[in-house]
Every structure is written in structure tokens, then in C-alpha cells.
Amino acid sequence: xxxxxxxxxxxxxxxxxxxxxxxxxxxxxxxxxxxxxxxxxxxxxxxxxxxxxxxxxxxxxxxxxxxxxxxxxxxxxxxxxxxxxxxxxxxxxxxxxxxxxxxxxxxxxxxxxxxxxxxxxxxxxxxxxxxxxxxxxxxxxxxxxxxxxxxxxxxxxxxxxxxxxxxxxxxxxxxxxxxxxxxxxxxxxxxxxxxxxxxxxxxx
Ligand code: URA
Numbered sequence: 001x002x003x004x005x006x007x008x009x010x011x012x013x014x015x016x017x018x019x020x021x022x023x024x025x026x027x028x029x030x031x032x033x034x035x036x037x038x039x040x041x042x043x044x045x046x047x048x049x050x051x052x053x054x055x056x057x058x059x060x061x062x063x064x065x066x067x068x069x070x071x072x073x074x075x076x077x078x079x080x081x082x083x084x085x086x087x088x089x090x091x092x093x094x095x096x097x098x099x100x101x102x103x104x105x106x107x108x109x110x111x112x113x114x115x116x117x118x119x120x121x122x123x124x125x126x127x128x129x130x131x132x133x134x135x136x137x138x139x140x141x142x143x144x145x146x147x148x149x150x151x152x153x154x155x156x157x158x159x160x161x162x163x164x165x166x167x168x169x170x171x172x173x174x175x176x177x178x179x180x181x182x183x184x185x186x187x188x189x190x191x192x193x194x195x196x197x198x199x200x201x202x203x204x
Pocket of ligand 1: 060061063073074075078100176
């Protein structure tokens with residue numbers, strides 16, 4: 001069995017690997033998506049942005065208000081903080097690819113619902129297959145539980161290297177949860193030091 005035939009969720013390998021779908025094609029599918037009622041409230045879908053050949057795929061939860069308006073992930077306060085965190089690891093946004101579990105904003109930023117996650121999941125799965133990163137960095141509980149198929153919470157998993165199929169997974173706190181919590185900030189910043197060390201990108 002070739003490890004490359006596994007998905008991030010560790011699904012069984014198929015005999016012949018399916019061809020990877022170009023990101024533009026996946027984006028076009030997302031833009032037209034009407035699989036769940038979130039499509040009725042959206043201004044824009046938020047497909048994701050960054051280097052299509054990134055070594056690191058960063059996975060957040062769902063677009064917020066600013067992301068919905070601009071069609072880009074992590075453009076609000078949490079996004080500004082994410083840029084600072086990336087710098088700790090010796091990275092800039094253009095080095096990584098940033099996407100979310102959900103491509104449309106839940107009303108009033110409520111938590112994603114299981115059925116929404118299930119319906120939206122194929123898009124992230126295809127993005128992951130196409131980008132084929134070395135590392136998936138999951139931000140917060142929703143992304144971590146989705147990628148690792150676990151019920152273990154982020155507080156226990158953060159900063160520990162995990163494996164999902166052929167991908168190394170590095171769960172960390174969501175930057176929005178850490179913005180106003182000094183302890184989480186410290187943990188998050190330490191985890192980005194570790195990420196930079198794992199990647200060999202951290203400047204001394
Ligand atoms: N929080 C997320 O999880 N994703 C975004 O794109 C913005 C905020």
C-alpha cells in the first residue's frame with residue numbers, strides 16, 4: 001500500500017489513486033455550492049488562500065464577518081494575530097495555505113453544526129489532496145476534531161505532533177481564543193516556535 005493513497009482522515013487506500021482536482025476547479029465548485037442553508041446568508045464563499053504548493057496547510061473553523069465580506073480567511077483581528085504567529089515560525093502568509101472547515105459564515109458566528117461540517121468536508125478533503133502539504137496545522141477544536149477524527153479536546157492535543165493518513169498534524173489553539181487570554185497566547189506562541197523548528201524555518 002502506498003501511503004500517498006490515504007486521505008487526511010485515514011480513509012482506506014484505493015487501488016488506483018484518483019487524480020488530484022486543480023484548486024481552481026474546487027474553488028469553482030465551492031462558489032456554486034448550495035449544499036446547506038449557510039449559502040443563503042453568505043456574501044462570499046471563503047475558499048482559502050495561499051501557496052498551492054505549501055508545506056503547511058492551516059485549517060481554521062469558519063469565516064467570520066470580515067472574511068464573509070472579503071472572501072478571504074483570517075482577515076480580521078484573529079488574522080492579524082495569525083500573521084504575527086507565522087512570523088514566530090519564520091513564515092509569512094504567502095508560504096502557507098490557509099483554509100477553513102466551513103466555506104460559508106455561520107450566522108452570528110455560531111459554532112459549525114455537524115451536518116454543515118459533513119456537507120462541506122469534501123471541499124477541504126480535496127484541497128488537502130491537491131495541496132498535499134507535509135503539515136496540517138489545525139486551529140482550535142473544530143478543525144482538530146475534524147482532521148484527527150477524535151473527541152480529544154484541543155487543550156490536551158495542542159503542541160503535540162499527530163498523524164492523519166500521510167499527513168503530520170500539529171494542533172494548536174485558535175488565535176481568536178487566545179487573543180484575550182494570556183495563558184493561551186503563551187502556549188500558542190510556544191507552539192509556533194515548535195512549528196518553526198519542525199519545519200526548519202525559524203530564524204535564530
Ligand atoms: N476564524 C476562523 O476560524 N477562520 C477564519 O477565516 C476567521 C476566523
